[in-house]
Amino acid sequence: MNIIFTFIYAVNARIIFQIFRRKKGKLMKLNVSINGYGTIGKRVVEAVAKHPFLNLIGIGKYTPDHEALLAIEKGFPVFAPKNSITKFLEKGIKIEGSIEEMIKLSDVIIDCSPAGKGIENKKIYALNNKKAIFQGGEPKEIAELSFNSRCNFDAAREKKYIRVVSCNTTALCRIIKPLMENYQIKNVEAVLLRRAADPCDDKTGPINAVKWSSSPSHHAEDVKTVIENIQISTSAFVIPHTLTHLTYLTFNFNNDSPTKEEIYEIFKKERRVAVIENAQSTAQLIEASRDLELKRYDTYMVYLLMNTFHKNENKISFTIVTPQESIVIPENIDALIAQSNLMNKDEAQKLTEKILGIDLIKNSMEKIFSNPLTIESSIHA
Secondary structure (H helix, E strand, C coil): CCCHHHHHHHHHHHHHHHHHHHHCCCEEEEEEEEEECCHHHHHHHHHHHHCCCEEEEEECCCCCCHHHHHHHHHCCCEECCCHHHHHHHHCCCCCEEEEHHHHHHHEEEEEEECCCCHHHHHHHHHHHEEEEEEECCCCCHHCCECCHHHHHCCCCCCCCCCEECCHHHHHHHHHHHHHHHCCCCCEEEEEEEEECCCCCCCCCCCCCEEEEEECCCCHHHHHCCCCCCCCCEEEEEEECCCEEEEEEEEEEEEECCCHHHHHHHHHHHHCCCCEEEEEEEEEEHHHHHHHCCCHHHHCCCCCEEEEEEEEEEEEEEEECCCCCCCCCCHHHHHHHHHHCCCCHHHHHHHHHHHHHHEEEEEEEHHHCCCCCCHHHHHHHH
């Protein structure tokens, strides 16, 4: 009898939740606020505002600058720290209230504050008994779960605090997990070429140097917070570049390694990986995104460069490109939906992708870079 009850409850958990979320026949949306309006925050807030299950309470803004005015121009309610409201008002920036008030009005807060600040913010969330989602710049200890939608969506259900892993870790997880499901991976080696700064960043460098730190980089341990049983080592270099990250990956397999054709077939089915056959530079990828008139040229997915593929017995290698500004945006939305148990994994991911246009972007980018003429025209133009 207990087994039957457990089964019925599991099957109908989302339906039961939705019934309790309804009032007068209308679906009661989840109240969400975004604390921080930088590179990630400004993108997350737009996705939340478009989601049918979510109600945007507002954004937490700490500096009275043009970004605050832009947010208001877009119709987003802006909240500020209680002791800074006067500064905002003196600059003609309309404030809806304090960040503390915003938090109290919210069911969940997506913390998009600068790396390290989430630790302090968590104390406020805990004091108000609010759920929160943090970004990959925070230590893993901040949350009950390090999240990647492809790998552990269902593990996020009912977790109070979740950490969405960083852009590079997100990309690595999206590539490693499908291969683990099809082959026995012995180990993974990754060399990351990290962009020095985001395009909007006028404070960070270098502009004429390559930086590195002692190996291994933190990315290997970060991947293991999501995929525990993977042997991986990573090294990272910072290069004077703003557009994307690049990662050169080497997979060693216990048995025979996949062919190029098999890699192609596996990742064509991955909705958040674009299989690119003949691009020759990040500039080509970004320019194509611009010509497709994508907002901020955001693509949200990993580019797998098939023309970098190499196979040697039980070992394969290839390069991936990571759009660092946008790749974690769908992850944040999925984490929010999973945490509050609003939808099943497939439904949630497909709705997120529809809101962001990911399926259309994937199809367009793969089509653009599947014609051999693309390379010739770019070289000889």
